Structures are given as C-alpha cells and as structure tokens.
Amino acid sequence: AQTVTQSQPEMSVQEAETVTLSCTYDTSESDYYLFWYKQPPSRQMILVIRQEAYKQQNATENRFSVNFQKAAKSFSLKISDSQLGDAAMYFCAYKYNAGNMLTFGGGTRLMVKP
Amino acid sequence: DSGVTQTPKHLITATGQRVTLRCSPRSGDLSVYWYQQSLDQGLQFLIQYYNGEERAKGNILERFSAQQFPDLHSELNLSSLELGDSALYFCASSVGAGVGLQETQYFGPGTRLLVL
Numbered sequence: 001a002q003t004v005t006q007s008q009p010e011m012s013v014q015e016a017e018t019v020t021l022s023c024t025y026d027t028s029e030s031d032y033y034l035f036w037y038k039q040p041p042s043r044q045m046i047l048v049i050r051q052e053a054y055k056q057q058n059a060t061e062n063r064f065s066v067n068f069q070k071a072a073k074s075f076s077l078k079i080s081d082s083q084l085g086d087a088a089m090y091f092c093a094y095k096y097n098a099g100n101m102l103t104f105g106g107g108t109r110l111m112v113k114p
Numbered sequence: 115d116s117g118v119t120q121t122p123k124h125l126i127t128a129t130g131q132r133v134t135l136r137c138s139p140r141s142g143d144l145s146v147y148w149y150q151q152s153l154d155q156g157l158q159f160l161i162q163y164y165n166g167e168e169r170a171k172g173n174i175l176e177r178f179s180a181q182q183f184p185d186l187h188s189e190l191n192l193s194s195l196e197l198g199d200s201a202l203y204f205c206a207s208s209v210g211a212g213v214g215l216q217e218t219q220y221f222g223p224g225t226r227l228l229v230l
Contacts, residue, residue, distance in 0.1 A: 045221035101159035
C-alpha cells in the first residue's frame with residue numbers, strides 16, 4: 001500500500017521569506033502523480049500544484065514550486081515570498097496513475113508571521 | 115471556488131440517527147469522490163462513482179452508502195451514527211473515470227458533521 005509522510009506537523013515563516021515543506025512517499029509503482037493541496041481556515045481543499053512522476057522537470061506555479069526527487073521518493077513544496085494568506089494546512093497527496101483515490105499525508109500547518 | 119457544491123455546510127445530529135450529505139460535481143465532471151477528514155484518521159478516501167456506477171471503494175464503513183444519480187449529483191448516506199463519525203466530509207469531482215493526471219480532483223467546501 002502507498003503511504004505519504006509529512007514529517008513537519010508545524011512550520012512558521014516570516015512574511016516575504018521562503019519556506020519548504022517536506023513530503024516523502026512510499027510506492028512500488030513507477031507511474032503516478034503527486035499533489036499539494038492547501039486547506040485554509042475555511043476548510044476548503046485547494047489544489048496548489050501537481051507533478052507527474054515521469055517528468056524530470058519540477059513543477060512551478062507562481063510563488064509555489066516543488067523539488068521532486070523520484071529516487072528518494074521525496075516531494076517538497078517551496079513557497080517563495082510568503083504572504084499572510086499562505087497560512088494554512090498543507091497536504092501532500094499521491095495518486096497512482098491507474099488508480100482512483102488520493103492518498104494524503106498527515107498535513108503540515110504553516111504559520112506566516114507579519 | 116472549485117465549482118463543486120456540497121450541502122449542508124454543517125449538520126448536528128444524535129447517535130443512532132441517519133443523515134444524507136449531498137454533492138454536485140463541477141459542470142462536465144462525471145466522477146464524484148467522497149473523503150472523510152477526522153482528527154484521528156486524517157483524510158481518507160471513502161468511495162468513487164463514475165457516471166452513476168460505483169468505481170472504487172476505500173475505507174467506507176458498512177453503515178455508510180453512496181449513490182450517484184442520472185444528473186450526476188451524489189449523496190452519501192450515513193446511518194446508525196456514532197460519536198466517532200463526527201468529521202468533515204468532502205466531495206471531489208473529476209472529468210473522467212479517475213485515471214491519469216487529467217483526472218485531478220477538485221474539492222467541494224465540505225460538510226461538517228457533529229454527532230452528539
């Protein structure tokens with residue numbers, strides 16, 4: 001079974017600084033996808049960024065980028081120029097290509113200090 | 115706004131009761147997924163429906179059931195409720211059956227269920 005681990009329950013960052021959230025996963029599959037979802041206090045789950053395992057190039061979406069290390073089964077999220085609105089729970093998720101379900105990590109609570 | 119709607123937003127009920135949660139997928143999406151988010155279990159996949167048919171099943175209790183109707187909205191029925199069923203229940207939708215990256219799942223705002 002696939003597992004996703006987020007080893008940092010909480011992180012804090014100063015506004016305008018950069019922070020990196022860690023995620024590791026365990027799978028025997030070679031074709032899969034990885035996602036970061038953001039859950040603000042409103043509890044809505046918002047897709048931040050996604051990565052195809054077959055792509056070596058790291059995904060980027062504005063201030064959000066990932067560092068995907070397939071051999072190490074690591075998928076970290078970097079948030080640049082942190083803003084107060086970035087404060088939220090962040091969940092790393094895995095999806096096997098031929099599968100249907102998302103497997104989530106336990107989440108990292110990010111606090112942004114003004 | 116993801117385009118996925120869920121009703122009600124909040125639900126308070128008593129143990130032993132039955133409730134129905136409703137989800138409308140994004141326009142054009144054929145798959146609906148249900149997830150449970152609780153403090154002790156985290157986010158867990160419950161079940162998926164694709165175009166009216168059950169497609170995948172996760173850690174869904176026998177007391178829980180779901181269905182997807184011809185207009186593609188879905189309902190999650192929770193019966194004989196227990197205190198431990200208190201959680202946030204999310205619905206997500208995707209375009210097709212769920213295979214591949216184009217099947218990114220977009221989440222609704224969730225229904226918060228409190229069982230007293």
